[in-house]
Amino acid sequence: MAKRNSSSKSVTKRTPKVEALPQAAAAPDLNEEEVSSSPSKPRAVGEESAVAKRVLRSRSVTKKKQEVEAQPQEEEEEEESSSPRKRRAEEEESEMAKLKSRSKSVTEKKRRVEEQPQAAAPKEEEESSSPRRAVEKKDDDEEDSRFVGEPVPDLEARQRWPKRYEEKGKVIKSKDESDEIILARRHYTQAEVDGQILYNLYDDAHVKAPEGMPSYIGKIVEMFEAVDGGFYFTAQWYYRAEDTVIQNCHNLIDNKRVFYSEIQNDNPLDCLIEKLTIARIPLDVDPANRTIPNCDYYCDMLYLLPYSTFVKLPTEERHSSCEASSTISCECDMNGTEQEEDFKVQDHSKTEVSLLDLYSGCGAMSTGLCLGANLFGLHLVTRWAVDLNRYACESLRLNHPETEVRNESAEDFLLLLEEWEKLCCYFSLLKSDAVPQVYADLFVADDGDGSDEDNNNDEADDEDGEVFEVEKILGICYGDPNETKQRELYLKVRWKGYGADEDTWEPIMGLGNCVKTIKEFVTNGYRSKVLPLPGDVDVICGGPPCQGISGFNRFRNKENPLDDDKNKQLIVYMNLVQHLKPRYVLMENVVDLVKFANGFLGRYALGRLIGMNYQVRMGMMAAGAYGLPQFRMRVFLWGAQPTENLPQFPLPTHDVVVRGVIPLEFEKNTVAHDEGHNLKLEEKLLLKDAISDLPAVENNECRDEMPYSGPPQTEFQKLIRLGRDELLGLPKQEPLECVLYDHRPLALNNDDYERVCEIPQKKGANFRDLPGVRICSDSNKNKVEWDPDVERVYLKSGKPLVPDYAMSFVNGTSSKPFARLWWDETVPTVVTRAEPHNQAILHPVQNRVLTIRENARLQGFPDCYKLCGPVKERYIQVGNAVAVPVARALGYALGSAFQGSSGVNEPVFRLPPKFPNISGVCSSAASEDDA
Numbered sequence: 001m002a003k004r005n006s007s008s009k010s011v012t013k014r015t016p017k018v019e020a021l022p023q024a025a026a027a028p029d030l031n032e033e034e035v036s037s038s039p040s041k042p043r044a045v046g047e048e049s050a051v052a053k054r055v056l057r058s059r060s061v062t063k064k065k066q067e068v069e070a071q072p073q074e075e076e077e078e079e080e081s082s083s084p085r086k087r088r089a090e091e092e093e094s095e096m097a098k099l100k101s102r103s104k105s106v107t108e109k110k111r112r113v114e115e116q117p118q119a120a121a122p123k124e125e126e127e128s129s130s131p132r133r134a135v136e137k138k139d140d141d142e143e144d145s146r147f148v149g150e151p152v153p154d155l156e157a158r159q160r161w162p163k164r165y166e167e168k169g170k171v172i173k174s175k176d177e178s179d180e181i182i183l184a185r186r187h188y189t190q191a192e193v194d195g196q197i198l199y200n201l202y203d204d205a206h207v208k209a210p211e212g213m214p215s216y217i218g219k220i221v222e223m224f225e226a227v228d229g230g231f232y233f234t235a236q237w238y239y240r241a242e243d244t245v246i247q248n249c250h251n252l253i254d255n256k257r258v259f260y261s262e263i264q265n266d267n268p269l270d271c272l273i274e275k276l277t278i279a280r281i282p283l284d285v286d287p288a289n290r291t292i293p294n295c296d297y298y299c300d301m302l303y304l305l306p307y308s309t310f311v312k313l314p315t316e317e318r319h320s321s322c323e324a325s326s327t328i329s330c331e332c333d334m335n336g337t338e339q340e341e342d343f344k345v346q347d348h349s350k351t352e353v354s355l356l357d358l359y360s361g362c363g364a365m366s367t368g369l370c371l372g373a374n375l376f377g378l379h380l381v382t383r384w385a386v387d388l389n390r391y392a393c394e395s396l397r398l399n400h401p402e403t404e405v406r407n408e409s410a411e412d413f414l415l416l417l418e419e420w421e422k423l424c425c426y427f428s429l430l431k432s433d434a435v436p437q438v439y440a441d442l443f444v445a446d447d448g449d450g451s452d453e454d455n456n457n458d459e460a461d462d463e464d465g466e467v468f469e470v471e472k473i474l475g476i477c478y479g480d481p482n483e484t485k486q487r488e489l490y491l492k493v494r495w496k497g498y499g500a501d502e503d504t505w506e507p508i509m510g511l512g513n514c515v516k517t518i519k520e521f522v523t524n525g526y527r528s529k530v531l532p533l534p535g536d537v538d539v540i541c542g543g544p545p546c547q548g549i550s551g552f553n554r555f556r557n558k559e560n561p562l563d564d565d566k567n568k569q570l571i572v573y574m575n576l577v578q579h580l581k582p583r584y585v586l587m588e589n590v591v592d593l594v595k596f597a598n599g600f601l602g603r604y605a606l607g608r609l610i611g612m613n614y615q616v617r618m619g620m621m622a623a624g625a626y627g628l629p630q631f632r633m634r635v636f637l638w639g640a641q642p643t644e645n646l647p648q649f650p651l652p653t654h655d656v657v658v659r660g661v662i663p664l665e666f667e668k669n670t671v672a673h674d675e676g677h678n679l680k681l682e683e684k685l686l687l688k689d690a691i692s693d694l695p696a697v698e699n700n701e702c703r704d705e706m707p708y709s710g711p712p713q714t715e716f717q718k719l720i721r722l723g724r725d726e727l728l729g730l731p732k733q734e735p736l737e738c739v740l741y742d743h744r745p746l747a748l749n750n751d752d753y754e755r756v757c758e759i760p761q762k763k764g765a766n767f768r769d770l771p772g773v774r775i776c777s778d779s780n781k782n783k784v785e786w787d788p789d790v791e792r793v794y795l796k797s798g799k800p801l802v803p804d805y806a807m808s809f810v811n812g813t814s815s816k817p818f819a820r821l822w823w824d825e826t827v828p829t830v831v832t833r834a835e836p837h838n839q840a841i842l843h844p845v846q847n848r849v850l851t852i853r854e855n856a857r858l859q860g861f862p863d864c865y866k867l868c869g870p871v872k873e874r875y876i877q878v879g880n881a882v883a884v885p886v887a888r889a890l891g892y893a894l895g896s897a898f899q900g901s902s903g904v905n906e907p908v909f910r911l912p913p914k915f916p917n918i919s920g921v922c923s924s925a926a927s928e929d930d931a
């Protein structure tokens, strides 16, 4: 709220600055260059123009901080590396840069006026009415635009638009030197343009755009005569989808749909082209509930630039006496008052709120979300999880016995859900308009609802004519479980007289005479919600893998990223959202999502959700900022149904400088405190904080479980050792087992082990410390070369101590091969491979790579989270995970939104002090027990 007010104020303030720009009329989204170079190409509103300026500043801040934090392994570990926190000041600056570009209209129009000296003089009769005085003062050529009717009474005008009347006698300053608002002599509520169209205050209208561009769309929120005699209106802009962050994915949005913004600026009156009817309609995810009236455009959402936010419109528009700042802000109190009806605080602590984790991996994201939501008092439970990787599924099952874990592809899961819905309809468990034909045909002998038991004949013939009887249906899947290249719906059958070993997957199409058994299975499954039906899922979370955008993939399809099969999971994910219509969505992905192909996939994701009428908000979060010694930047996208409160992003709790190349346009989406905030953040965490209490293990350690060797030494270690109940903020139920899981490394082969033993145990050590390697004397690039004075050293196997690949990695400029981490470092990103050849992954003082548990700690997995599968697979699960503390903070935000207690349109919020240890469960006493 405050933000909107202040940003719109600054908008007003800076508008007239852009006085002398050429040609185009009000340009919501063009910077100078764009106007001149590609006048006909619409641009994303205000975002690019904004950024160029802002970035210069944020970079320099970052740079300074980064210098301080420079670490030996920083150069190429993370592709993403750079700018720090986004600041609200920058956001505003960004908006203003954009506004300045819009405000070209003022300049341009004025210029045009000057260029047309022979335009007709005001008409006589106009001069006799009261607005005529204003007209009299205008240039001749402006004669066909004038205010009509009485001006707004002076006192009222001063109350409604106080800034316009602040300093008597001030005039618009010329060109770029002015930061002043255009001062008004008087305000009006009606104007006539082109001698014929009568505009009223708050009318919607097309506004002149540069040559070749579609007209802009604005609401007239002020009409005034300036102290210099100029006639102006203030437009508050609507954005077409292509002018928003959605850009070239605008075809996902109906082209009559526009998004109201809080961006305003002043324009000469005769930039108005024509009146429009823009219908304001309620947002609804069910298209059946929406009728679009006959209109030029319709609008059901606000587009707020911070965090690329789209939210439903405030409940009611009221033009009271507080227009001075923004019509949006005064329409209703976005932070609460008018919205209270929609967002009553509810107690969800008892009722289970269901979560579906897609591409769940071993379940870190959903685990964190549930922990965070429960800390807020929302009883969020992962009811279903889907992943292609069987070991990841095993891990999830082990740690979440309450979850229905499905080891299948998301695309098969979607097809399964569609069939499941049809089966539920067929057996009359769900209402439907028509009996699904495919099952009506299959169960042809049946009477249509599967209830005719006489027709049940649960037998199947095999090829030899032997008859088997179906005893029970045990499971259902879509796909090709028998690898027969036949993809369809299968049921898992227990045969009468046979045991579990003889269970088989049978195509449902061959079980047409087993209607009774199938009905029983479907009915039970429906009751226990073995599979979710549309409306059953409260929250969907997950990160669809988009390997087609990875920087490591040389064959990336930049032109059409969605044509690349490796990116199709994004479509599948959105199709699942479309099918299930959850109340909330949280999508996670790598920053490449908004980097690759000008952020096409990020725009697509936003566009799909908005196309489905979800409210959305996008933020980039660095794991380290939530209490981990790891940077790890990821993109998160919230979606919320119109009936819900769109969750906010939790602000960092720890003082970590964000690194990573974020595209300029999305830099403002980085979740960070405003510059100059006076909060005391926690110190950033270091490797030592996370792992110093773990027992020493050898390279060949093969125990999956072992005892701790001592008590926790840091707050982090106390917290990470807590049991499940305590993590949920509940009192400890029973003494913890005190078993340490997965503290074993991927064993180095003999050659690598020999090499690692030679790497000194000191900060910054790596292959460069081995004999025969030296830094090129004539290179300022820190490049390595062989030292001609040192004979090459060989291992017992005959292989060289320093392998060639280490010397040539990143052209000899990398110090990562065989690099040790050090105790005082923050690691860039925990990855899925535990190879020391091209990444810093060696323990500071032990001759091995970090163990699975050490990596898990860097990702914030609680120690009680045990992983399954071969060692390499466990590393993959950990490296793939969403850092648990980030997910936990997001879960807390979700809890707050769910309970209706978060600020409706504030994009970010502060977590409570000491989060997540808000109830003090992590006391010294607890830690002593745990030891």
Ligand SMILES: C[S@@+](CC[C@H](N)C(=O)[O-])C[C@H]1O[C@@H](n2cnc3c(N)ncnc32)[C@H](O)[C@@H]1O
Pocket: 359, 360, 361, 362, 363, 364, 365, 366, 386, 387, 388, 389, 392, 408, 409, 410, 411, 542, 543, 545, 569, 877, 880, 881, 882, 883
């Ligand atoms: C980045 S990981 C997800 C990590 C998870 N969100 C967590 O926090 O632990 C992506 C997962 O997608 C799974 N996956 C890849 N393609 C899939 C598909 N077509 N259907 C389902 N899962 C898939 C992979 O097995 C992997 O576990």
